[in-house]
Amino acid sequence: MLTAQANVKSRLKSRTAWSRSILRYDLPASLVVFLVALPLSLGIAVASGAPVLAGLIAAIVGGLVVGALGGSPLQVSGPAAGLTVIVADLVGRFGWKVTCAITVGAGVLQVLLGLSRVARAALAISPVVVHAMLAGIGITITLQQLLVLLGGRSASSAWENLANLPEGLIESHGAEPILGILVIIIMLAWRSVTGPLGRIPGPLVAIAGATVLSLVFSLEVRRITLDGSLLDAVQLPALPEGNWAAAFVGVVTVALIASVESLLSAVSVDRMHTGPRTNFNRELIGQGTANVASGFLGGLPITGVIVRSATNVNAGAKSRASAFLHGVWILLFALPFAGLVQQIPTAALAGLLITVGVQLIKMIHIETAWRSGDLVVYVTTVAGVVFLNLLHGVLIGLVLAMALTGWRVIRMKITAVGRDDEWLVTVSGACTFLALPRLTNVLAHIPAGTHVTLAIKTTYIDHAAEQALEDWLRQHCATGGTVLVPSESDSTADAADPCASCAPSRRG
Helix, strand or coil, X not given: CHHHHHHHHHHHHHHHHHHHHHHHHHHHHHHHHHXXXXXXXXXXXXXXXXXXXXXXXXXXXXXXXXXXXXXXCCCCEECCHHHHHHHHHHHHHXXXXXXXXXXXXXXXXXXXXXXXXXXXXXXHCCHXXXXXXXXXXXXXXXXXXXXXXXXXXXXXXXXHHHHHHHHHHHHCCCCHHHXXXXXXXXXXXXXXXXXXXXXXXXXXXXXXXXXXXXXXXCCCCCECCCCCCHHHXXXXXXXXXXXXHHHHHHHHHHHHHHHHHHHHHHHHHHXXXXXXXXXXXXXXXXXXXXXXXXXXXXXXXXXXXXXXXXXXXXXXXXXXXXXXXXXXXXXXXXXXXXXXXXXXXXXXHHHHHHHHHHHCCCHHHXXXXXXXXXXXXXXXXXXXXXXXXXHHHHHHHHHHHHHHHHHHHHCCEEEEEEECCEEEEEEEEEECHHHHHHHHHHHHCCCCCCEEEEEEEEEEECHHHHHHHHHHHHXXXXXXXXXXXXXXXXXCCCCCCHHHHCCCCCCC
């Protein structure tokens, strides 16, 4: 009896501590994330060519479903800038209802991938390709929204937006460019604001400030238009009337991009805190379930979003309750107050999206690509994403990254320097069967009967390359030569009889 009472008291104490943690940390953090997510969700819906309230539906579902089921305790999910290019293309090709069906299909595929426990495989994609993909998306969004900021309308392709930009600059007039530039200035300047005022999210301050300014001065600018209330925006998806192959490609594309972005975002979030780590398979199942729900309700595709997640961590969140509650706050706002959204000038949202788009292009990623010799992969992927489409750009980047890796393996460095009867042969890099032609060619030019120091500094040497070195070593010894293979700890060892003991060893 005493043991049972002690267990009950322990459970009550644990629940009380958990409740206090939510009230102290997660509740305030969820309000901050809500204020950040609200304008971003609206802007992403506008940039995607989707109904405006589809962004709020996705934000609500992302908070409630992924917040409850996901495997990353502090990651916040919702509509993301990384999918705007794909969604805009799908909406233009199939219409909104079919795009919702594609979102459902992508969610089902994500759930299957999570159940098959292959989530970590997505992390094997070259980081330079992912960074370039995000930069390409940022450039595409910026080109698209610049025309909106100038008072015009964006075209469907980056080529057209780029071509129309000079004309847009010449014909820009009225208050719309001023409001858009004002939003950009406020968002950039707000980063330096400290104290209690600095806790208010910059996007909210910028959008609210531009909206109030446009109303106070009765500015004639284009504003967001809604087709009814949030409940009116809820609609069932529709299947495509033909072109099933393109729809299937859309499903796979949305699923893969959303999965990779969510998992990479989860990895980044794990680095920001010391709490529980992400269960990647569970996270993928949660993301897929949310996409199924969002698609059925008429919402945008959902991913883990690093901007909201970083805000969540920095605001002091300790558990998944914060992400869940932020979805509750968006729902409570959208039901009675969605009409207020119609007061927001489209140019103000364009300024917000331009700032977000530029922030996707990170100089540190470009510097890393330069230092690692992957700049050509980065630039090619960015160009492909901007001027072709996201899928083709990423595929080209992946193929180029793999080809560059293969080329580096093939171009394993081997040098042979000789003077009189003394030779130094250095083998470095990754030594595999692909390097055998160069390796055997260099070794064949070493004269018989000479003394050779064979310095093996490889990061990896496979069986084929090891066997080739051993065969040459035996042959060289048989013709009267000597070979010294220094150990890493003693590179100045005296020469010994190589035929009995000196043979290259596999390293990796």
